[in-house]
Amino acid sequence: MKRGLVLLLVLALAFGVMGTALAENEKVVITIATGAVGQEYQLSVEAAQRYMELHPDVEVKVLVTPDLATDRLGLYLQFFEAKSSEVDVYQIDVIWPGDLAEHFVDLYEYGAKEVVDQHFPALIENNTVDGRLVAIPWFTDAGLLYYRKDLLEKYGLDVPKTWDELEKAARIIQEGERKAGNPDFWGFVWQGNAYEGLTCDALEWIASNGGGSIISPDKKITINNPNAIEMLERAASWVGTISPPGVIGMSEEDARAIWQAGNAAFMRNWPYAYSLGNAEDSAIKGLFDVAPLPAGKSGKGAATLGGWQLAVSKYSKHPEIAADVALFLASYEEQKIRAIKGSLNPTIKDLYKDPEVLKANPFFGRLYDVFINAVARPSTATAPKYNEVSTLFFRAVHSVLTGEKDAQTAIEELELDLQDLTGFEIGQP
Amino acid sequence: MFSKLKIKGGRPKQTNSNTSELARREQRLAYTLLLPTFIILALIAFYPLGQVFYTSFTDKTFASGEKTHFIGFDNYKRLLSITIKELPPIIDEKTGKQKIDPRTGEKLYERAIRVLPRKPIRYRELTQFSLFGKRYVIGATDRDFIQAIWNTISFTVISVLAETILGLGIALVMNSNFKGRGIMRATMLVPWAVITVVSARIWEFMLAPSRIGFFNMIFEKLGIGDGNMVFLSNKSIALPTLIIVDVWKTTPFMALLILAGLQLIPKSIYEAAKVDGASPIRQFFSITLPLLKPSLAVALVFRTLDALRVFDIFQVLLAQKTYSMASYNYYQLIGNRAMGLASAIGVIIFIIIFGFAVLYMKLLGVDTE
Numbered sequence: 001m002k003r004g005l006v007l008l009l010v011l012a013l014a015f016g017v018m019g020t021a022l023a024e025n026e027k028v029v030i031t032i033a034t035g036a037v038g039q040e041y042q043l044s045v046e047a048a049q050r051y052m053e054l055h056p057d058v059e060v061k062v063l064v065t066p067d068l069a070t071d072r073l074g075l076y077l078q079f080f081e082a083k084s085s086e087v088d089v090y091q092i093d094v095i096w097p098g099d100l101a102e103h104f105v106d107l108y109e110y111g112a113k114e115v116v117d118q119h120f121p122a123l124i125e126n127n128t129v130d131g132r133l134v135a136i137p138w139f140t141d142a143g144l145l146y147y148r149k150d151l152l153e154k155y156g157l158d159v160p161k162t163w164d165e166l167e168k169a170a171r172i173i174q175e176g177e178r179k180a181g182n183p184d185f186w187g188f189v190w191q192g193n194a195y196e197g198l199t200c201d202a203l204e205w206i207a208s209n210g211g212g213s214i215i216s217p218d219k220k221i222t223i224n225n226p227n228a229i230e231m232l233e234r235a236a237s238w239v240g241t242i243s244p245p246g247v248i249g250m251s252e253e254d255a256r257a258i259w260q261a262g263n264a265a266f267m268r269n270w271p272y273a274y275s276l277g278n279a280e281d282s283a284i285k286g287l288f289d290v291a292p293l294p295a296g297k298s299g300k301g302a303a304t305l306g307g308w309q310l311a312v313s314k315y316s317k318h319p320e321i322a323a324d325v326a327l328f329l330a331s332y333e334e335q336k337i338r339a340i341k342g343s344l345n346p347t348i349k350d351l352y353k354d355p356e357v358l359k360a361n362p363f364f365g366r367l368y369d370v371f372i373n374a375v376a377r378p379s380t381a382t383a384p385k386y387n388e389v390s391t392l393f394f395r396a397v398h399s400v401l402t403g404e405k406d407a408q409t410a411i412e413e414l415e416l417d418l419q420d421l422t423g424f425e426i427g428q429p
Numbered sequence: 430m431f432s433k434l435k436i437k438g439g440r441p442k443q444t445n446s447n448t449s450e451l452a453r454r455e456q457r458l459a460y461t462l463l464l465p466t467f468i469i470l471a472l473i474a475f476y477p478l479g480q481v482f483y484t485s486f487t488d489k490t491f492a493s494g495e496k497t498h499f500i501g502f503d504n505y506k507r508l509l510s511i512t513i514k515e516l517p518p519i520i521d522e523k524t525g526k527q528k529i530d531p532r533t534g535e536k537l538y539e540r541a542i543r544v545l546p547r548k549p550i551r552y553r554e555l556t557q558f559s560l561f562g563k564r565y566v567i568g569a570t571d572r573d574f575i576q577a578i579w580n581t582i583s584f585t586v587i588s589v590l591a592e593t594i595l596g597l598g599i600a601l602v603m604n605s606n607f608k609g610r611g612i613m614r615a616t617m618l619v620p621w622a623v624i625t626v627v628s629a630r631i632w633e634f635m636l637a638p639s640r641i642g643f644f645n646m647i648f649e650k651l652g653i654g655d656g657n658m659v660f661l662s663n664k665s666i667a668l669p670t671l672i673i674v675d676v677w678k679t680t681p682f683m684a685l686l687i688l689a690g691l692q693l694i695p696k697s698i699y700e701a702a703k704v705d706g707a708s709p710i711r712q713f714f715s716i717t718l719p720l721l722k723p724s725l726a727v728a729l730v731f732r733t734l735d736a737l738r739v740f741d742i743f744q745v746l747l748a749q750k751t752y753s754m755a756s757y758n759y760y761q762l763i764g765n766r767a768m769g770l771a772s773a774i775g776v777i778i779f780i781i782i783f784g785f786a787v788l789y790m791k792l793l794g795v796d797t798e
Binding site: 070073074076077078080081099102103183184192193194195240244245246247248249250254257258384387388391394395398402404409412413416417420 | 490491492493494540542547550551553637638639640641656657658659661662663664748749750760763764765766
């Protein structure tokens with residue numbers, strides 16, 4: 001009796017498996033590996049649904065990947081090492097196209113030529129490796145200066161346009177607020193921990209001061225210059241004065257925690273903090289706004305380019321359909337939905353004039369120039385060694401911020417390290 | 430066990446020479462039966478190990494189609510080369526004497542960056558020291574790795590020592606008779622039961638560098654610091670902090686192992702000692718400690734080898750600020766994709782751990798009965 005039951009069960013399972021296998025054989029299955037931060041997963045599933053409605057012969061599956069970019073890269077590398085066809089479309093960070101180019105198809109061969117002009121040229125340039133478009137931009141990011149409207153008004157100050165103005169305003173507000181009874185108040189919070197985020201922040205400081213971008217796009221090491229050293233010393237002087245001593249251990253979310261509790265006058269962060277700062281439970285709802293980051297000697301502020309792209313695996317069994325899915329997800333209509341629902345910055349220029357998008361994110365239109373002029377990290381020029389370049393850079397900057405080394409020594413050593421690693425020549429920014 | 434039997438009996442040899450057909454057949458059968466075990470062992474242990482050994486002599490890039498070259502011992506040279514150079518003093522041209530820093534009053538020496546060799550591989554400054562009025566600099570080709578070895582070994586020695594002493598104390602308390610002993614034993618194990626990554630994250634929140642963090646709040650209330658202590662980014666207190674976290678986490682494990690050893694000691698010995706008039710302290714040193722030695726040795730070996738492989742608390746709490754050997758290995762493989770170099774690191778870690786294991790067996794006599 002028992003044996004009979006087991007047999008039945010096994011048979012049922014076998015038929016069940018065969019059944020689904022048959023059903024799937026009729027459809028082409030495309031798997032996309034996307035992020036799951038905030039609403040990202042939900043948005044991807046909905047987009048997949050829309051694609052399937054238009055293409056009944058394709059099934060689009062969404063694979064959830066780790067939140068932290070480093071962990072996600074670790075997972076992707078394992079797929080690539082095994083030349084796995086498991087995943088067809090990968091969501092990749094803006095700094096990865098150079099490093100991972102060999103694993104992706106050239107999207108120009110799959111109809112991307114018609115759409116590239118719609119996107120930000122800086123992103124297209126970033127995703128082009130040896131003339132091949134290895135990824136299509138999906139959403140973008142750039143560093144912004146968050147400021148408290150109410151406090152600037154209270155102390156009769158303008159939105160700072162230079163680092164000098166920012167330092168002054170931060171000091172005035174910090175002193176005033178502390179006297180008014182908030183001992184935890186700080187002038188300026190940012191990302192000072194030793195990780196990729198510090199590379200972004202420090203690149204903004206240095207570029208805004210005319211110090212170049214560590215390594216120039218034409219493969220010259222430009223970091224050892226007086227403007228860069230001066231700016232790093234300035235940043236180190238913020239620690240413990242207008243910024244908390246703990247800023248050297250802070251990442252995006254630590255800075256946001258202080259800011260959103262109403263304990264900071266200024267914050268450097270990505271656009272995602274905008275909708276969260278205006279959420280119901282936020283202490284500063286409606287009290288803040290965003291502006292471009294301050295300028296240094298160059299006279300212009302600089303914002304580091306961030307964001308995510310979609311790339312199609314070379315090991316995919318159906319690269320044509322996978323590329324079609326990627327281009328669909330990165331299309332005007334889809335990016336519009338993501339911008340409105342998830343406050344994710346589009347990479348298509350025209351969307352910054354779209355009234356529905358602007359209604360949901362009023363600052364998109366005003367800061368269009370910031371997004372379009374964002375400074376790229378030297379990931380394409382140094383590929384496939386960008387990650388180590390960045391690690392050497394943020395560790396050198398961190399040693400200056402902690403006071404372990406002076407900026408001159410740290411930058412000199414960094415220059416030698418970069419020479420050893422890349423073999424590039426020394427140049428001027 | 431096995432080797433002892435062989436030496437004492439010496440019988441297998443005899444039977445061999447007597448060419449007993451039955452014994453030979455049995456021997457063959459024994460080898461045939463052992464064969465699957467050997468194959469499985471080779472597959473799961475020796476193959477990956479051999480693969481790592483082989484890769485450590487190449488410049489393989491992880492997840493890349495680039496050609497791999499055999500480069501001999503280059504990875505090891507890059508990881509382990511160390512040099513010591515004397516720093517020449519800076520001479521003031523006017524007086525002919527050594528220049529002195531006007532601010533600190535210290536004698537000035539040439540900067541290490543100018544003295545350390547640059548070719549064929551560059552040496553980076555590890556540390557400086559003075560000896561007989563001369564100043565020296567130690568340079569290493571891979572400063573991060575040498576520091577990682579140093580960090581890991583000092584972490585291991587201090588944390589294991591603290592855990593053993595604390596664990597022994599807790600185990601002695603647990604071993605005595607009192608009400609609620611069962612509940613105490615269960616609750617004691619909680620820190621060890623929590624997954625390391627999870628508890629490391631919790632510690633990270635508690636160690637936050639502002640008054641959001643638990644410790645900054647408490648310390649400020651107690652008058653220590655200003656509520657803005659940076660526990661994890663300040664190089665001088667990061668490692669001690671990490672050791673405290675590890676002691677919190679692993680002391681229960683030590684206590685448990687030692688407690689098991691304590692319970693093996695027959696009560697009657699203590700009763701006899703009491704009759705003989707031995708004081709509790711005398712009892713501890715003459716009975717408890719000697720009889721506890723085997724279990725203590727096992728616990729020490731376990732913990733030391735485990736601590737040398739430490740990865741998760743370093744990775745979660747310090748990430749790329751300070752490496753342990755294992756977290757540096759992880760960075761070189763995943764972050765830097767240098768698979769050849771990462772394999773060499775793996776081999777070096779293996780050798781270091783192996784060295785510690787052998788040392789322990791010799792010192793504590795773990796392998797003798």
